[in-house]
Amino acid sequence: MSRIVIVGGGAAGIELSTLLAKANRKKHEIILVEPETDHYWKPRLHEIAAGTFDRELDSVCYFTHGAINGYQHYQAAMTDIDRENKMLSVRRNDGTDAAVKYDYLVVAVGAVSNDFNTSGARDNCIFLDSASQARHAWNKISQLLREGSDRTVNIVGAGATGVELAAELARVSHKLQRYNAAKLTINLIEAADRVLPNSPQKMSAKVLKELQRTNINVLLNTRISEVSDHGMVTADNQPLEADIQFWAAGVKAPEWLNGLGGLEYNRMNQIIVNANLTTTIDDSIFALGDCASIPQADGSFVPPKAQAANRAAVHLTKSLTGLLRGKELTDFEFKDGGMVVAVGHHFAVGSFAPNSKMANKLVFKGRLIRRLYDTIFRLHQRTVEGMFTVSRLIITKRLKALFQPNGM
Numbered sequence: 001m002s003r004i005v006i007v008g009g010g011a012a013g014i015e016l017s018t019l020l021a022k023a024n025r026k027k028h029e030i031i032l033v034e035p036e037t038d039h040y041w042k043p044r045l046h047e048i049a050a051g052t053f054d055r056e057l058d059s060v061c062y063f064t065h066g067a068i069n070g071y072q073h074y075q076a077a078m079t080d081i082d083r084e085n086k087m088l089s090v091r092r093n094d095g096t097d098a099a100v101k102y103d104y105l106v107v108a109v110g111a112v113s114n115d116f117n118t119s120g121a122r123d124n125c126i127f128l129d130s131a132s133q134a135r136h137a138w139n140k141i142s143q144l145l146r147e148g149s150d151r152t153v154n155i156v157g158a159g160a161t162g163v164e165l166a167a168e169l170a171r172v173s174h175k176l177q178r179y180n181a182a183k184l185t186i187n188l189i190e191a192a193d194r195v196l197p198n199s200p201q202k203m204s205a206k207v208l209k210e211l212q213r214t215n216i217n218v219l220l221n222t223r224i225s226e227v228s229d230h231g232m233v234t235a236d237n238q239p240l241e242a243d244i245q246f247w248a249a250g251v252k253a254p255e256w257l258n259g260l261g262g263l264e265y266n267r268m269n270q271i272i273v274n275a276n277l278t279t280t281i282d283d284s285i286f287a288l289g290d291c292a293s294i295p296q297a298d299g300s301f302v303p304p305k306a307q308a309a310n311r312a313a314v315h316l317t318k319s320l321t322g323l324l325r326g327k328e329l330t331d332f333e334f335k336d337g338g339m340v341v342a343v344g345h346h347f348a349v350g351s352f353a354p355n356s357k358m359a360n361k362l363v364f365k366g367r368l369i370r371r372l373y374d375t376i377f378r379l380h381q382r383t384v385e386g387m388f389t390v391s392r393l394i395i396t397k398r399l400k401a402l403f404q405p406n407g408m
Helices: 011-024 042-049 062-069 131-146 160-179 201-213 306-324 367-385 387-403
Strands: 003-007 029-033 072-074 076-082 087-092 097-101 104-107 151-156 184-189 217-219 224-228 231-234 239-241 244-247 285-287 339-342 348-351 363-366
Touching (some): 011 029, 011 062, 011 367, 029 076, 042 131, 076 097, 104 306, 131 160, 151 160, 151 231, 160 184, 160 201, 160 339, 201 217, 201 348, 201 363, 306 367, 348 367, 363 367, 367 387
Parallel strands (some): 003 104, 104 285, 151 244, 184 217
Antiparallel strands (some): 076 087, 087 097, 224 231, 339 348, 348 363
């Protein structure tokens, strides 16, 4: 029996733990090392920050889920890797240190926002890298809404996270004004010349139009040079005062990851791996998701997307299970299926051929695309919890929405 230790309970980590446990049916020991108690799908953290996330129906308790599905949740955070003795150093939530033995180690700790060393950003902005940060954001936002007078929100970064957060906050502000809540003025700040700068031009244009329709102030070609507790200063010395500030510009692997175990890392703190997801230094250690630099046959690298992490988890389940049965590991090949961005609860824009000549034509918007956005999340839930459970959750959620008094 081999012991497979997976570090990180994000989309890739929990899917890999679940799938490996099912594929090997107690023939091997699966341990998920994760400091949080519950799993949240990271693309929906903006809903937690805006107070519209249904924790009761859309989160997963690691302990209970592991017990049901055949893996063990070890509540701790990784602090070091002893490759020679195959020991993982961890720090438990009570502050004590411990060690976890492994035969195979998989690192899937995800990524965090990149503040590009902007002065004051780390101290004066809220980042949406974890559920705890998102809950903290909602505590601050709800306090502002209760104060009744107009308030201003600055959001740096008009990628998917920034766009979705701005749209969700605008919706919440609009809905709650009937109850005399504060009106939120939202500034969405982007250094590039368009929102969603890594998406097709047509998609950017459609999203910008919808953001402006909901009265969000979109500031393009605007770089932030400094952040204080009451606002920001642009590179051309223009002040942008605010009551609460978010940073959602760029991603990188966590700083604490860089250097652990003597593995090879790039300038974004990502672990450099081979195409089969093994690290370049140690073939008993794997990495996937946003914390890994995964090469492709054409010389490119797998982009930091949730769909890439999900597919890598599925691939590694099959590949590692094969290895345990005496087969060779296989290379991971990622084919980008495009992206869908929610602009509020009832509208989304999607691009479905990002790397083809049709990229600017296969862009769609509307309620149907918003349903597709929800379906992507349900597919993740299906992998983690099974189709029967997902069906019950969908029915329960629709009934709950029907009787929810505020229409949120």
